[in-house]
Amino acid sequence: MSERKGARVKLREHFLNNIGRVMDSDELREVAGGITEWARRVRELRSEEGYQIQTHNDRGDLKPGQYILEDPKPIPAFERAISKEIRAYVLDRNGFTCQMCGAVAGETHPYDLRRKTRLHIGHIVDKSQGGTDDPSNLRAICSVCNEGASNLTLERPSNLKLLAQVRRAKGGDQVELLKWLVRKYPKQTEEFLDEKNT
Template sequence: MKRAKKGQGAKAKLRDYFLANVGKVLDSSTLQQVADGSSEWARRIRELRNEQGMNIKTHNDLGELKPGQYILVDLKPIPAFERAISKETRAYVLDRNGFTCQMCGAVAGEPHPYDPSRKTRLHIGHIIDKSQGGTDDPGNLRALCSVCNEGAANITLERPTSDKLLAQIRRAPGVDQLKVLEWLMGKFPKQAMDLINKR
């Protein structure tokens, strides 16, 4: 396998590596190494596809690929998309989503629940990916943490219903149930007081 050149940024290294391996299935661990171990390697690949028009496919696009596998199908460019999300729109979406990841519930600035070694950083992600016709309209945008955003390209997940959430909470130990109660009372203090006063 050809290696990427030294002295380049992660995106440039990934681009060179894909170009040197057109038509070959590449796995995520190799690509992360090519990107010098950057935690943003998957995002850089999405940028190559969405902004530079590289015809990179994943298991979401091709059934024969497994999760974590990528392939640059050919050198024919696909329509590229610019980053057109304004600062105002980003601020609106983050505020609307309560500065909380809409996939895992991690809160900006707090230790990430799935990776406590790093603090949660939020990004703006598309619900319907631009490669599938999605727009930059706020209704198609959501806050995503960097952990979820790395694996969220072209994935649209439904939010859990209250019945599913309650089923999970009922299964949790009492200590965790109390943490959920504390969080809900902090998020909805007025409604919590109204419920207490009704008793």
């Protein structure tokens, strides 16, 4: 039995043996054998098997990172309807960057230095709440935010706050940021330089 299937089976059994009891991320991670993808297995129980596992997105009395299964009977699961093309479009549109914390795919995660950032496609409005698979309801989200460890959307910093942070950074880090901005915005950089030289 694969690690993926094994973790999902363990999580399903644990939820079914603890109906109505609130469980937290640490408990579920341990039940899944400590794998980093445990939250994905929980989502599969919801989306593929139809178990109505509730989180803080579903119930106001739950905190981020808390889960509860109130009814052992699953309802028909939703189809996985997100095509490869839509996934690629959403990732590209979001700049291969987590839309909650700003972590970039493949780089060391800024809030968990033990692992590289892996991006998933997440629903803004969950399908259980009537959300669709339309690209406008999808966003790139990293494993860490997806697991609930950073499950609150971080406020985007204003221009002034960003400038203050850049000014505080070491000169070498400022140069790396400049290189990144030039790569990200080559056309605007060229226009800015042309403007400056006229």
